[in-house]
Amino acid sequence: MAKFYDRLTTELQDFIKAQHIFFVATAPKNGRVNLSPKGMDALRVIDAAEVAYLDLTGSGNETAAHLLENPRITIMFCSFTEKPLILRLYGRGEVIHSRDAIWQEYLSLFPAIAGTRQIFRIKIESVQTSCGFAVPFYEFRGDRQVLKEWAEHKGEEGLYEYWQNKNQQSIDGLPTGLL
Template sequence: MAKFYDHLPPKYQDFVGQQKIFFVATAPLEGRLSLSPKGMDSFLCLDAHQAAFLNVTGSGNETAAHLSQNGRITVMFCSFTKSPLILRIYGHGRSIHPRDQEWETLYPKFPPLPGARQIVLIQIESVQTSCGESVPFFEYHGERDTLNKWAEKKGPEGIVDYQKANNQKSIDGLNTGLFEPTK
């Protein structure tokens, strides 16, 4: 049976901290919904009402574009081990970039990842837990290092060039705010 909370209780903060993968969903007012798997130990529970994840450079930047338009975000965690559980965090998020003052406070809390692009800061509005009895078992074998190696090979200047070419607009043409604030 599903349960709702207006915050992220400590026992579920612990659960979130143990997960190796999470899924981020955002949507523009019109256009394509984005649903992305994330990993690399990049999600943090800051407290019962706030969470964040470090977003690294990738093929697109849909989350940032959607957040700049309406802020809506859902993050889902699933247990793939013996104790079934699905946990969803519903909230509003915003992007924090290296140019922003908050970056200096938040970025050191994350593992250093090459190609770090922005931090998504989430104000938690509600949390839902459900049984997860139909989620299959999976065994964790480790993190992929392909993206990190790609970013290291590109170097800081190469990453900026890539971001300018590929990460400034969403697939629906929305501004991501990566190099200049969105309005």
Template structure:
């Protein structure tokens, strides 16, 4: 059954470190807005302290999490074991976006693998840590990370990725601005 913790314990940190996949959830304040749930991988998640986490966010087709964080800060991370023993872990918190021109970028970016196409780092201060059984999660066998996104960013090149961000990542699907919309265009 569910257990609640004040922070990410050493045992939970170990669990997180063995997961190849995590999910990020966020939502706008509008009751008609779209809830976003995004799967993430590529060794992009880091525990910064028992109550702070972050992940390196790569350029994608949308930028929902960043837009929602700018509007209201709410964020949830979900990890679930696809191999034994079963477990689900949720981290609830308040988050914000760190862009490459931010003063915090230089201290945070070296904590992550250097991946092409990165656009920002998402940081969250964790207020609630909750585990549950995971008995209903099916068993899956990990085969490896996909490299399609990395290959896409390498092929586009730095300037091509920036142009794509200007076209596709400035507003959410509900029309909320993202922190990228505050950057001057090239």
């Protein structure tokens, strides 16, 4: 049975810290729902009511565009190990850019990763757990290095050019606010 919480318990915070992958879902008022897998040690529990994750350069920038128009966001974690559990965080998200006053404060929480584009801060409104009994077992073998190597090869100027050309609007034509 599903259980709901107002905040993250210590046990749920520990569960999050042990995960290698999480999933982020957002949607504009009209348009496509976006669901993306994330990894690379990119999520931090700030406190029982807030998490943040480091957003790396990608082919799109849907989450940023969606949050500018509709701040609702869901983050999901699921256990692929012995103890089954699905954890969903429902909340309101906002984008933190390098030009924002709080950028350095949040950036300092993460390892330096080439291709860092922005940070998403999520204020948690509700937390839900469910059984996860049907989630299969999987083993974590390591993080892929392809994105990091691609970003390192592009360099700062190349990334900025990529952001200008590929990350300025969502696939539904919404602005992302990146630059």
